[in-house]
Amino acid sequence: MYLFKKVSDLQHYLKLAGSGVQNLGFVPTMGALHEGHLSLIRLSKTINSHTVCSIFVNPTQFNEKGDLALYPRTPGKDIELLEKVGCEVLFLPEVEEVYPPEVQTKLEFDFKGLDKVMEGTFRPGHFNGVAQVVKRLLDIVQPDRLYMGQKDFQQFTIIEQMIRQLHLPVELVMGETLREADGLALSSRNLRLSPEHRQLAPKIYETLKEVLEWRKKYTPVEVQKNAMQALDIPGFKPEYFEIVNRNNLLPIQGWENLDQAVVCTAVWAGNVRLIDNLLLNQ
Numbered sequence: 001m002y003l004f005k006k007v008s009d010l011q012h013y014l015k016l017a018g019s020g021v022q023n024l025g026f027v028p029t030m031g032a033l034h035e036g037h038l039s040l041i042r043l044s045k046t047i048n049s050h051t052v053c054s055i056f057v058n059p060t061q062f063n064e065k066g067d068l069a070l071y072p073r074t075p076g077k078d079i080e081l082l083e084k085v086g087c088e089v090l091f092l093p094e095v096e097e098v099y100p101p102e103v104q105t106k107l108e109f110d111f112k113g114l115d116k117v118m119e120g121t122f123r124p125g126h127f128n129g130v131a132q133v134v135k136r137l138l139d140i141v142q143p144d145r146l147y148m149g150q151k152d153f154q155q156f157t158i159i160e161q162m163i164r165q166l167h168l169p170v171e172l173v174m175g176e177t178l179r180e181a182d183g184l185a186l187s188s189r190n191l192r193l194s195p196e197h198r199q200l201a202p203k204i205y206e207t208l209k210e211v212l213e214w215r216k217k218y219t220p221v222e223v224q225k226n227a228m229q230a231l232d233i234p235g236f237k238p239e240y241f242e243i244v245n246r247n248n249l250l251p252i253q254g255w256e257n258l259d260q261a262v263v264c265t266a267v268w269a270g271n272v273r274l275i276d277n278l279l280l281n282q
């Protein structure tokens with residue numbers, strides 16, 4: 001695997017490799033890699049001749065400085081895992097490389113309200129930062145396909161919107177959420193859970209799945225209430241539990257269009273904020 005820290009070196013390589021690169025897949029990450037990230041790389045490798053993974057803990061998407069400081073960083077292990085899955089290229093830039101003062105990298109987006117609900121309510125400015133870094137990385141890497149996880153469903157929807165709005169020449173591909181055996185969605189943040197909170201954490205996915213039963217008896221609003229109550233246990237603090245239309249992320253009123261519905265939730269387990277979601281078309 002090639003490792004580049006400089007934009008110019010990465011671009012030089014991609015130009016030279018050019019004729020050998022039939023298709024370029026790109027998997028942006030913030031590192032502390034786990035099987036979820038690796039599944040996106042494997043997915044990219046099924047169809048692209050080359051896959052670039054980036055590891056960059058993007059400061060502009062953190063609305064709390066403490067969260068940024070505590071974000072796990074495991075570069076040595078990440079490199080080993082990427083080698084193992086056969087990733088061709090790792091891009092591992094410093095902040096100044098992604099946001100050089102002389103390059104205009106600040107962007108303001110209008111996501112038509114997609115960024116104002118759920119995560120957006122609790123993390124103001126977060127999605128602008130996410131879109132800013134994804135746009136910058138797409139400009140640098142110029143891939144044919146961009147791979148992102150269903151795990152961050154709202155993020156996926158917003159990047160889909162950005163690609164549409166800016167007419168970016170890239171195909172966005174969704175990878176399914178990988179989970180621990182007990183149902184907890186894999187996340188770099190899981191590393192920070194205390195043993196007690198780790199034990200409680202599967203309750204999040206269990207509650208998401210309860211919706212499949214509750215929906216037979218209750219309205220979406222009632223299900224939301226039930227779920228918030230079920231998650232309001234010692235050690236947990238649920239922030240939201242929303243049943244929304246997957247296209248506009250607005251609450252659904254009834255159960256008619258199940259194939260369009262997604263349930264999204266964010267829960268504090270101790271001092272670690274976990275998110276998860278479930279598509280109801282299953």
Ligand code: AMP
Nearest residue numbers: 029030031036148149151152177178186
């Ligand atoms: P992150 O490093 O958390 O920014 O995530 C990088 C990419 O991996 C994003 O597209 C995430 O949606 C995706 N991802 C994170 N967790 C998982 C998971 N458990 N399964 C599949 N993809 C994931």
